[in-house]
Amino acid sequence: MEHQSNIFLILLLVLFSAKLFGEIFRKLSLPPVLGELLAGIILGPSALGWVELNEVLKLLAEIGIILLLFEVGFETDIKRLMQAGWMSVVVALAGFVLPFILGALVAYFLFDLDLIVSLFVGGTITATSIGITVRVLKDLGKRETLEGEIVVGAAVLDDILGVILLAVLYEFSKSNHVSFVEVSKVMLFIVGFFILAPIFAKIIAILIQRYHASNEIPGFLPTSIFMLVLFFGWLATALGAPEILGGFAAGLALSRRFFIPFGMALAAQDVGFTRRIEEEITPLVHLFTPFFFVAVGLSMNLRQIDWSSPTIWGLFGAVLLVAILGKVIGSMVLPLSWKKRLIVGVAMVPRGEVGLIFAEMGRTNAILDNVVYSALVLVIVVTTILPPFLIKLLYKEER
Amino acid sequence: MEHQSNIFLILLLVLFSAKLFGEIFRKLSLPPVLGELLAGIILGPSALGWVELNEVLKLLAEIGIILLLFEVGFETDIKRLMQAGWMSVVVALAGFVLPFILGALVAYFLFDLDLIVSLFVGGTITATSIGITVRVLKDLGKRETLEGEIVVGAAVLDDILGVILLAVLYEFSKSNHVSFVEVSKVMLFIVGFFILAPIFAKIIAILIQRYHASNEIPGFLPTSIFMLVLFFGWLATALGAPEILGGFAAGLALSRRFFIPFGMALAAQDVGFTRRIEEEITPLVHLFTPFFFVAVGLSMNLRQIDWSSPTIWGLFGAVLLVAILGKVIGSMVLPLSWKKRLIVGVAMVPRGEVGLIFAEMGRTNAILDNVVYSALVLVIVVTTILPPFLIKLLYKEER
Numbered sequence: 001m002e003h004q005s006n007i008f009l010i011l012l013l014v015l016f017s018a019k020l021f022g023e024i025f026r027k028l029s030l031p032p033v034l035g036e037l038l039a040g041i042i043l044g045p046s047a048l049g050w051v052e053l054n055e056v057l058k059l060l061a062e063i064g065i066i067l068l069l070f071e072v073g074f075e076t077d078i079k080r081l082m083q084a085g086w087m088s089v090v091v092a093l094a095g096f097v098l099p100f101i102l103g104a105l106v107a108y109f110l111f112d113l114d115l116i117v118s119l120f121v122g123g124t125i126t127a128t129s130i131g132i133t134v135r136v137l138k139d140l141g142k143r144e145t146l147e148g149e150i151v152v153g154a155a156v157l158d159d160i161l162g163v164i165l166l167a168v169l170y171e172f173s174k175s176n177h178v179s180f181v182e183v184s185k186v187m188l189f190i191v192g193f194f195i196l197a198p199i200f201a202k203i204i205a206i207l208i209q210r211y212h213a214s215n216e217i218p219g220f221l222p223t224s225i226f227m228l229v230l231f232f233g234w235l236a237t238a239l240g241a242p243e244i245l246g247g248f249a250a251g252l253a254l255s256r257r258f259f260i261p262f263g264m265a266l267a268a269q270d271v272g273f274t275r276r277i278e279e280e281i282t283p284l285v286h287l288f289t290p291f292f293f294v295a296v297g298l299s300m301n302l303r304q305i306d307w308s309s310p311t312i313w314g315l316f317g318a319v320l321l322v323a324i325l326g327k328v329i330g331s332m333v334l335p336l337s338w339k340k341r342l343i344v345g346v347a348m349v350p351r352g353e354v355g356l357i358f359a360e361m362g363r364t365n366a367i368l369d370n371v372v373y374s375a376l377v378l379v380i381v382v383t384t385i386l387p388p389f390l391i392k393l394l395y396k397e398e399r
Numbered sequence: 400m401e402h403q404s405n406i407f408l409i410l411l412l413v414l415f416s417a418k419l420f421g422e423i424f425r426k427l428s429l430p431p432v433l434g435e436l437l438a439g440i441i442l443g444p445s446a447l448g449w450v451e452l453n454e455v456l457k458l459l460a461e462i463g464i465i466l467l468l469f470e471v472g473f474e475t476d477i478k479r480l481m482q483a484g485w486m487s488v489v490v491a492l493a494g495f496v497l498p499f500i501l502g503a504l505v506a507y508f509l510f511d512l513d514l515i516v517s518l519f520v521g522g523t524i525t526a527t528s529i530g531i532t533v534r535v536l537k538d539l540g541k542r543e544t545l546e547g548e549i550v551v552g553a554a555v556l557d558d559i560l561g562v563i564l565l566a567v568l569y570e571f572s573k574s575n576h577v578s579f580v581e582v583s584k585v586m587l588f589i590v591g592f593f594i595l596a597p598i599f600a601k602i603i604a605i606l607i608q609r610y611h612a613s614n615e616i617p618g619f620l621p622t623s624i625f626m627l628v629l630f631f632g633w634l635a636t637a638l639g640a641p642e643i644l645g646g647f648a649a650g651l652a653l654s655r656r657f658f659i660p661f662g663m664a665l666a667a668q669d670v671g672f673t674r675r676i677e678e679e680i681t682p683l684v685h686l687f688t689p690f691f692f693v694a695v696g697l698s699m700n701l702r703q704i705d706w707s708s709p710t711i712w713g714l715f716g717a718v719l720l721v722a723i724l725g726k727v728i729g730s731m732v733l734p735l736s737w738k739k740r741l742i743v744g745v746a747m748v749p750r751g752e753v754g755l756i757f758a759e760m761g762r763t764n765a766i767l768d769n770v771v772y773s774a775l776v777l778v779i780v781v782t783t784i785l786p787p788f789l790i791k792l793l794y795k796e797e798r
Contacts, residue, residue, distance in 0.1 A: 008633045009629075012633065015622060015625070019623075055454065059455055219686070220418075222685060223414060223418060223686050223689070226414070226686055230410055234408050283622075283683060284683070285618070287683065
């Protein structure tokens with residue numbers, strides 16, 4: 001009893017500081033997610049040392065991140081992606097391949113890091129943060145413009161690519177070498193999972209929808225969806241993929257525009273059901289997600305970092321450069337004005353959840369040491385803070 | 400990673416079986432809560448032994464029960480209670496005092512149990528389950544009748560009394576004796592907490608409402624309320640009261656009709672805000688609550704019980720008798736027809752959450768042994784299963 005009530009206090013402290021710093025950052029026009037990260041850094045061994053990352057917090061953090069990836073999948077609009085068409089695809093592919101290769105090359109040749117470490121460095125800077133990007137465009141009232149559609153489409157696509165890459169690298173890291181058979185096997189599993197999981201999830205979702213329609217049971221929907229997400233999280237790991245892929249696949253399957261191939265008519269999902277899912281899952285996502293970002297902050301020990309180390313700052317500068325260039329170069333071929341091209345490129349710069357997951361997974365699996373991990377986290381932080389200001393500036397000049 | 404994904408599977412198993420058995424019971428017109436209990440019994444050491452009651456499940460169960468008590472408090476309508484007036488008060492007081500005293504006397508004198516054990520036996524059968532009672536009346540379309548109002552008012556009132564009694568007995572159990580000073584101290588703390596906590600919670604709620612109104616932040620409301628509930632759960636234990644009292648006090652403060660005394664005008668809470676709280680908290684309540692009832696089932700080891708023991712069956716029969724009589728006698732003085740009196744009395748019979756919490760707290764604090772605990776759980780189960788059938792029959796005869 002006493003013990004459990006102490007856990008209550010810890011949960012309260014984590015949630016409250018996450019929301020407090022998130023709010024302060026929001027008021028300062030900074031991404032709240034950085035505030036949540038800071039809350040973890042302050043509560044953890046880096047500063048106050050009040051909260052230890054225990055089993056319960058780790059579990060809540062993992063539930064938080066698969067729920068967040070569920071939401072990202074749920075908000076993915078396959079039709080919109082097709083509308084923005086080849087421009088999104090170009091931006092996504094270039095913005096995925098260039099940072100990955102450039103990042104890995106810089107780490108491997110300039111900083112003499114191991115191959116797997118270099119691949120993780122490249123991987124960390126591949127995926128644009130959908131959440132942050134959409135938020136910035138929305139705040140500026142530019143979400144519905146052509147460049148807005150391109151950016152959202154590309155961010156969705158490179159998130160998928162980033163998650164697949166993460167799974168591939170995770171598999172590599174376990175065998176600690178890069179083999180073609182291994183790659184093919186992992187790709188096959190991931191692609192297989194990615195094709196079958198949403199269909200499987202969709203079928204379950206249809207059953208849930210039908211049961212829900214004929215039996216209005218209070219609380220049936222959120223618990224069912226929560227179970228679906230847990231199930232696909234577990235299924236993904238059972239197949240060797242990271243659990244977040246399960247959350248994403250389940251979300252994708254339940255998104256309004258998702259359809260099962262081969263014209264299965266029963267796949268039609270009414271708007272009311274989609275809205276109900278959104279309404280009932282959003283509170284859960286918002287409750288659990290802060291635990292992930294605070295946990296990331298808690299797991300960092302900034303005291304152990306040698307801040308005078310030129311390696312950290314050198315790696316930070318070099319990776320930041322390729323992280324920005326890698327995203328901007330791809331947009332330069334678009335048939336748009338130079339300003340619009342720059343806007344698209346800069347809007348793709350923020351790295352967020354997927355980057356942090358990459359870095360975090362690299363660290364917990366002892367692939368990234370404190371130096372590389374710290375440099376990467378710094379890169380993510382800076383790529384997240386800068387673009388909102390730059391985009392605002394570019395739109396101002398345009399007028 | 401592997402480890403966490405196993406926890407996912409356990410959570411999935413717990414939730415799924417809770418919902419499955421809950422649904423089966425619902426289809427059979429039995430209270431779903433009994434199905435959830437059965438799910439725990441089946442998964443636990445009594446039958447399959449697949450799931451162990453670990454720290455994570457215990458925490459989720461505790462969050463579940465304080466959230467449920469929050470909801471009970473939130474649904475408490477102080478004005479409606481006043482409307483049903485003295486009839487509710489008579490039914491509540493008689494239905495609280497008689498089962499408590501009769502239950503304790505039976506246990507103490509007929510079964511030679513210790514004083515504290517006897518008091519827990521009496522306490523377990525004091526509180527009517529609001530949830531089950533309301534559900535039965537709703538299903539029969541009798542929720543809005545006079546007898547419906549009386550029953551709901553009385554159930555609310557004896558739930559409050561039951562929770563206070565639980566806190567008092569919990570305090571006794573720690574010092575293991577009954578002293579007048581102790582009683583007074585606990586009463587003072589509880590009454591003080593009960594008067595101050597809702598006011599304090601109300602003030603925080605008003606701040607939340609104001610902040611929410613001027614800053615439409617997604618996910619602000621459910622997380623704030625969740626934090627409020629955690630805080631009052633912790634505050635209650637810090638003051639020596641059970642944490643569920645904190646959940647209840649916070650819920651009461653946020654209920655629509657709750658007002659701060661001394662005419663504080665700022666206490667006015669608009670209907671929209673109340674509905675928003677309900678919408679955003681309900682998914683959380685439904686997600687976490689099953690963990691509590693499954694955990695209760697998991698914590699029971701029916702294999703260790705000597706089912707041929709005449710003590711269990713004797714105690715079961717005797718306590719069941721006073722549990723039914725104690726609730727029915729009070730309603731006999733009401734100025735209603737005999738049928739209506741019987742309906743009110745029988746509707747008060749179901750024991751649920753508070754009874755299970757009583758029994759559970761008695762067991763985990765080593766006050767109730769397996770024999771007494773099993774007999775009490777049997778009593779709760781039977782009082783919950785019988786009334787729905789009886790009430791249906793009484794209403795049929797009336798026509």
